[in-house]
Amino acid sequence: MNKRINWGRTLLIAIPFIWLLVLFLLPFMSVFKMSLSDMATARPPYVPVYDSETGLAGLWQLITELDFENYVWLTEDDLYWRSYLSSLKIALISTFFTLLIGFPIAYGMAKTPSQWRATLVMLIILPFWTSFLIRVYAWIGILKQEGLLNNFLLYLGVIDQPLIILNTDLAVYIGIVYSYLPFMVLPLYAALEKLDYTLLEAALDLGCSKIKTFWVIIVPLVMPGIYAGCFLVFIPALGEFVIPDLLGGSSTLMIGKTLWGEFFNNRDWPVSSAVAVILLLLLVVPIMLFQKMQERELKGQS
């Protein structure tokens, strides 16, 4: 065995780790430290602040002043856990509907003659060419009381009174499903495109009905795609801020909105930092699950 260090390779591997260290771990430590601090009318609006002139003794002094008060506070005011639960509910339901809508789209794409598929994939990605914010704003125009949808339905005579959709949870669901649909469709499409369709013929041939074939052959075989799509939608939806802020109402509780409120309206950086840390911990669970799934998938293939 060659014991000498291969510097080129080490450097190559080190780059992403340094990247993560600088752009994720250090900011996270800073936020974590902030979450252990106390609010103050100062600039920055919290204490203690480390002063490099005080040296090591100052650092020790700073550490002794940190406490978990803010985390205790999160459990005392029910706004926070209600926000977390509400976010969880909204993220779960919208993930479910994204899957429900995304699956037929991905299936249709996978069954399209191959010369059209690249075009269809591009059409799925096309919305990313405009700003996310603008696309969500556009939904205001569609969903508001005298908006496109209501005008159209009134014109058709389906309804007499304009529907109130904007500034409700329904609008948030629509916004999330719309915005994250590509993240569902693309991994599903990748899985469905790889599917060997003679397996479906084989199942039919052995007496299986078409509907049952879907559940016993297609779904188990594209499960990795379903997991990937669901996590890609669920994780960002959980911490979503823009959509509930623009489309949701005052009663729409989402942790992203709560965090924003603490940070900008209350100027309570320490508490909002605590909210962010807890949100991260909540997200770590599904992310770990996702990684476990992928590992199992890789093992299954080898």
Next chain:
Amino acid sequence: MNSANKTQTDNLFTPWLSNSVEPLIRFENVTKKYGDFTAIDNLSLSIYEREFFSLLGPSGCGKTTLMRLLAGFETVTSGKVFIGGVEMSNIPPNKRPVNMMFQSYALFPHMSIAENIAFGLKQEKRSKKEIQRRVDEMLALVQLEAMAGRKPQQLSGGQRQRVALARSLAKKPKLLLLDEPLGALDKKLREKTQFELMNIQEELGMTFVIVTHDQEEAMTVSSRIAVMGHGQVMQVDTPDMIYEMPNSRYIADFIGDVNFIEGEFLGYKAYSAVDSTEAGIGSETESLAAIELATDQSTAASTDASNSLASFTTVVHGELLANSEKVLSEHDQVWLALRPEKVEISKTKPTGDYNMIQGKVWDIGYIGNTSTYHVQLFDGSIIKAQRVNRNRLNKRSITWEDEVWLYWNFDASVVLTE
């Protein structure tokens, strides 16, 4: 060629010759089009119970389409398909008494071997015990008992092929369709599996329809072969008849190796009247004489065709004689199809009643058990003659550039008009 299935050699199993036996499968004027492309063109065909029936042809001839019509994955454009007397147009694949073994095997990768075999039985809602018994039976049949718990990816190609077979047999279908079942196996394993397939088919008394492009495979396993081309059945017959009595150049060329000699029909000759020394040989001047000779004699002999030989002239080889059951008229364009193994080769001029052509050895294809001599004639064309290598290499006398005589019996060739 290893021809003829057991069922056939005892001469009892010939339901296609009987008028009273109802065929298991009947194609009636079936046409299948994909857009402008006609895959199956007005095809009619009957396949009988307990047959091992081969659909043979080059890729794109429509054989796979025909099989998919039986399985129900395709629908006919016009015409009718009957299985067991029932018209199939409104019966979906999962309701047909037919199972298929796929070319790719199509084993479910997320299920174990046992689960794969049990899949079809589970759809019939049979009891757990019964399913287990049948799965064990099938695993024993294909000798994979030890692999029951494995996943398909963990098996070798040959083992997967057996699982696919076991899965398609598990439901005891009336009819088993096999789509290039042995295509992915190496030659040795393929030959072994062919005989296993035949044994299983005989043992279970099922009807097998197999799609293959491998003519040797079709010859080995089949009771009958349908050779297909351009969406039509070109000939349906037993393997020996297909080989010995092809009805067209297409068939003769597709099955085995063949020499074609193009010529013109001159007339009939009484067999006794033929003197081998008079038969046309070699050079052009001689062949001209042969034509005149032949035309003179044909008028006299043509009245009684059954006891006589048809006489042909070719551009270069002169007059050649052949048995023919076909009714020919003078100046018909014909081809003599001649199998290489029926052509003798000699350095000295043979004596006796033969067709003879002289040439020079151009190449020798040595296969081991046989050698094929490619003999170049005076006009540059090549005739192949095959010899079994009974002697060891150093004892074989004919070599490159040797002047040789090719000769064959009058009944060795088949006369073809198309």
